[in-house]
Amino acid sequence: MAKIKGTVTVDVEKCKGCGVCVVACPTDVLALSKEVNGKGYPFAMQANPDACTGCANCAVVCPDSCLTVYRQRDPNA
Amino acid sequence: MSFQVEITPENKVYGKTPLLTDNVMHYCPGCSHGTIHKLVAEVIEEMGLQDKTIGVSPVGCSVFAYNYIHIDWIQAAHGRACAVATAAKRLTPEKMVFTYQGDGDLSAIGTAESIHACNRGENIVVIYVNNAIYGMTGGQMAPTTLLGMKTATSPAGREAAIHGYPYKIAEIVSMLDGVCYVTRQSVQSPAAARKAKKALRQAFENAMAGKGLSFVEMVSSCNSGWKQSPVDANKWMEENMFPFYKLGDIKVATEPKEA
Ligand SMILES: Cc1ncc(C[n+]2csc(CCOP(=O)(O)OP(=O)(O)O)c2C)c(N)n1
Ligand code: SF4
Ligand SMILES: [Mg+2]
Numbered sequence: 448m449a450k451i452k453g454t455v456t457v458d459v460e461k462c463k464g465c466g467v468c469v470v471a472c473p474t475d476v477l478a479l480s481k482e483v484n485g486k487g488y489p490f491a492m493q494a495n496p497d498a499c500t501g502c503a504n505c506a507v508v509c510p511d512s513c514l515t516v517y518r519q520r521d522p523n524a
Numbered sequence: 525m526s527f528q529v530e531i532t533p534e535n536k537v538y539g540k541t542p543l544l545t546d547n548v549m550h551y552c553p554g555c556s557h558g559t560i561h562k563l564v565a566e567v568i569e570e571m572g573l574q575d576k577t578i579g580v581s582p583v584g585c586s587v588f589a590y591n592y593i594h595i596d597w598i599q600a601a602h603g604r605a606c607a608v609a610t611a612a613k614r615l616t617p618e619k620m621v622f623t624y625q626g627d628g629d630l631s632a633i634g635t636a637e638s639i640h641a642c643n644r645g646e647n648i649v650v651i652y653v654n655n656a657i658y659g660m661t662g663g664q665m666a667p668t669t670l671l672g673m674k675t676a677t678s679p680a681g682r683e684a685a686i687h688g689y690p691y692k693i694a695e696i697v698s699m700l701d702g703v704c705y706v707t708r709q710s711v712q713s714p715a716a717a718r719k720a721k722k723a724l725r726q727a728f729e730n731a732m733a734g735k736g737l738s739f740v741e742m743v744s745s746c747n748s749g750w751k752q753s754p755v756d757a758n759k760w761m762e763e764n765m766f767p768f769y770k771l772g773d774i775k776v777a778t779e780p781k782e783a
Contacts, residue, residue: 453537454529465554465754471714488553501529503538504714510558511549515539519529 450524453501455493458513462490468505468514474498477505543569547591554754556744557586559711560653563721564624565593567728577620578612580605582634584626585660585746586653603634606641609648620732622649627668628658631693638693645702645736649727652694652739655746656765663749667691670768675749690768694741698775704736706774710743710766712758723773735777743769 455476462484468491469477478494491514493499501518529535543565551557568577574595581589583602590597600608605623613621623630630638630652638650657675658664665675665682668690672681682690698706705727709720720742727738743765747757 452527452529454531456531461548463553467554467712467754467758470755497526499529501537502714506538507714507717508559508711510551510553510555510562512540512544512558512562516537517529517531517535518537519527519535521527523527 449500450521451500451518452497452521453499453516453518454496455491455499455505456515456517457491458511458515459484459490460486461511461513462488463511464488464490465510466491467508467510471504471508473502473504474500541565541569543574543594545592545594549592550588551585552746552748552754554745554747554757555585555659556655556711556742556746557653559717560624560651560720560742560744561586561589561592563711563717563724564622564651567721567724568593568595568620571620571725571728573620573728573732576618577622578609578616580609580612580621580623582623582625582629583660584629584658586624586626587660589624603629603632604637605629605634606646606648606650607637609650610641610644610646613646613648617647620649620728621647622651622728622731624651625653626659627652627654627656628666631691632667635693639697639700642697642703642737642739643700645700645704647731647734648737649724649731650737650739651724652741653744654741654769655744655749656690657746657749659746659749663746663751670764673764692769694739694774697737697739702736703739703775704777705730705738706741707739708741708743708769708771708774710761710771712745712761716771741769743771
C-alpha cells in the first residue's frame with residue numbers, strides 16, 4: 448500500500464462539469480458523474496479514489512475552485 | 525492495511541482561497557478566466573496585499589471580475605482600464621494596482637490607452653487574457669484571431685488579405701522603455717498554471733518595487749466562442765495558439781528604468 452494517500456472533495460453544486468480536472472489527474476482518479484447537479488451539469492467525482500496521491504493537479508486547473516485536496520501519511524506504516 | 529484519508533484541516537493541502545468570494549462564477553464551464561482569477565487571488569493572498577490591491581476590470585466576459593475577488597475594484601469603460609489604473613496608482617502610490625483585460629478590450633478598442641500606459645512606465649500590472657476572440661459578444665473575430673480561424677464574423681476563416689494579420693501586442697510593448705517585464709503564460713495544465721502564478725507574483729513584486737509596468741499575457745481558451753468542448757478547446761489551444769503565441773518570458777529588464 449502507498450505510504451501517502453490523498454483524497455478530493457467536490458463542491459457538487461458549484462461544479463460545471465467542464466472535465467478539465469479529469470484530464471489533469473495523472474492517476475485517473477476522477478470522472479464526471481452520470482447524474483447531474485441542480486444546474487443540470489454532471490460533476491467531478493472520484494471514480495478510482497484509491498489511486499489519489501493528493502498532488503492537487505486537479506484543483507489547480509479547476510476554473511471554479513470546487514475541488515479541495517487532502518493528503519495523509521498511512522498511520523499504520 | 526488500507527486507510528481512509530481523514531478530511532481534516534491538518535490534512536488539507538489545497539483548496540479555494542478565502543480571497544475568492546463564494547459567488548458562482550458566470551463564466552462558461554472550463555473557461556480560462558476562472559482559473560486566472562483564482563491565481564490572481566492566491567498571489568494577492570500570499571503577498572498579504574488584500575487591503576492594498578485595486579483591480580480594474582474591463583468590458584468583456586471578465587467585466588464582473590469584481591464579484592469574485594475580495595479586493596477593491598473599479599470597472600472601466602471598454603479599453604480604458606490602463607488609463608483608469610494610471611490614475612488609481614498615481615493618486616494612491618502605496619496601492620498595488622492591476623488591470624485585467626481581454627484581447628478585444630486591450631488590443632482592439634483600448635490599444636492607445638494600453639500602449640501609452642506601457643510607454644509611460646506606470647507602476648501597474650496588466651493581465652492580458654488573450655483568447656483570440658470577442659467572447660462576451662458571441663465569438664466575433666478579434667485582432668488576435670489566428671489566420672484561418674473561423675469566428676462569427678469570419679465564417680470562412682480569417683484571411684490576411686481581407687482581415688489583416690493577427691498581432692502580438694506583448695512583443696510590441698516589450699520594446700517600450702517603461703515596461704520592465706513581459707511574459708506569456710497559460711493555465712490549461714497544472715504545470716502551466718503553476719508557472720503562470722509565479723509570473724503573476726513576479727509582476728506584482730515589480731509593481732510594488734516601482735520598476736515600471738509588468739505585462740502578463742495569458743493565452744486562453746474560449747470554448748463557447750470556439751465551439752468546442754472545454755477539454756478539446758485546451759488541446760486546440762496547445763496545437764494552434766502556442767506555435768504563434770509562444771509561451772515564456774519576452775522581456776525581463778535587468779536595469780531599473782531611469783527616473
Ligand atoms: C464602446 C463599446 N464598444 C463595443 C462594445 C461591445 N463589446 C463588449 S465586450 C467586447 C469585446 C470583448 O472581447 P474581449 O475583450 O476579448 O473579452 P472576452 O469576452 O473575450 O474575455 C465588445 C466589442 C462595448 N461594450 N462598448
Ligand atoms: S464566452 Fe468564452 S471567454 Fe466568455 S465566459 Fe464563455 S468561455 Fe469564457
Ligand atoms: Mg477575448
